[in-house]
Amino acid sequence: MPDESFDQDAWLRRIGHKGSRSPTLETLRAVVAAHASAIAYESIDVLLDRHPKxxxxxxxxxxxxxxxGGYCFEQNMLFRAGLxxxxxxxxxxxxxxxxxxxxxxxRPAFHMVLRVDLPEGPYLADVGFGNLAPTAPLVLSPEIEQETPHEPMRFVPMGDELVLQSRLGDRWEHIYRVVALPRVDAEYEITNWFAASHPDSPYRSNxxxxxPGPNRTRITMFNARLNLRHADGEVERRTLDGAADYRxxxxxxxxxxxxxxxxxAALATVESKGTRGAPHPFFA
Structure with missing residues (x-):
């Protein structure tokens, strides 16, 4: 049921959606693309030792x-309220x-995703996976190559789970395995606490x-590494230097x-604790 405290107008203004508000596949496509483009994935509060609510x-x-912005639980909780x-x-x-x-x-089931049921069937919606969040709703059926405003994606079956894959250049890469069992919000509170509190969590140090950028690009920051990845898999890389460059x-x-x-404070933590080798594979 809709949350009475949710301000739909403010959310739609924030993401720049001026189209239909009817609960249709067309509207779902529009708000997924708009939200993903307007509200950046970021985990800076965790880096600052502030537990996300x-x-x-x-x-x-x-x-x-x-x-x-926010990371997966924040993004998809807000998006769920909007939907x-x-x-x-x-x-x-x-x-x-x-x-x-x-x-x-x-792997533990530590990522939040959403299933949206439409007359056309069930779709996956996820605006919270950082550098590879799908920028379109995806039919929850295996072996169908699906176009998005960015990379083509597909699901392949593995036991009772569906593996989301993305085609990067000429290769298909795994992203995550969707667990079909519905979850209650208390389970997200547990995984959110773990992600924000465990000393080995990458969010606490990086x-x-x-x-998602224009022309099918993806923009990613991991400490001083700033990447612009093109649809053909080519990556433009540069290194940030100093607070002004980060800002x-x-x-x-x-x-x-x-x-x-x-x-x-964020840069001081990165300097003392941040990953100095290759970026974490989830954010490479």
């Missing part, structure tokens, strides 16, 4: 009024991230941001403006 009022205050306010039937699911790993890697990249590429004290 998942209640709708806090999410609206941060990501709509405050014009910040339900439009009248969509939404079921909350989880997924096992296997980006950069073997497809059958024994400055991470991602956003400009966050503002110009991700739409994020941090207070000076927050940026200084």
């Amino acid at each position: 998942l209640d709708v009022e806090s999410l609206q205050r941060k990501m709509i009024a405050g014009r910040r 339900r306010s439009l009248g969509f039937a939404v079921t909350s699911l989880q997924a096992r991230v296997v980006r950069g790993l073997a497809v059958d890697a024994p 400055l991470i941001a991602a956003r 400009a990249a966050l503002a110009d590429l991700f739409g994020l403006s941090l207070p000076e004290a927050d940026l200084a």
Whole structure:
């Protein structure tokens, strides 16, 4: 059911959607693309030792009024509230991230995704997977290559789960395995606490941001590494140098403006704890 505290008009203004509000596949396509493009994936609050809150009022205050981004739980909780306010039937699911790993890697279900049931069938919606979040709803059926505004994607079956894959250049790469069992919000609170609190969580030591760009590009920041990946798989890389460079990249590429004290604290943590070798495979 729709959350009465959710401000649908403010959300739609934030993502720039001026089209239909009817709960149709056309509307779903439009709001997935708009939300993914307008609200950057980022986990800066975790880096600053601020535990992300998942209640709708806090999410609206941060990501709509405050014009910040968020990571998977924040993004998809906010998006779920938006979809339900439009009248969509939404079921909350989880997924096992296997980006950069073997497809059958024994992984916990730590990623939040959504199933949207339409007359055309069930679709997956996910605006919270950073550098490879689908920028279109995807039919939850295996072995169908599906176009998006960015990479072609498909599901392949593995036991009771569906593996989401993305075609990067001439190769298909695993992203995550969708678990069909519906979840309750308390389970997201547990995984959110773990992701934000565990000392080995990559979010606690690294400055991470991602956003889909124009012309099928993807923009990713992992500490000082800034990547612009093209649809053919080619990547333009540059290294950020100093607070001014970070500030400009966050503002110009991700739409994020941090207070000076927050940026200084984030960069100090990155300097003392950040990954210095290859980026984490989930954000490469």
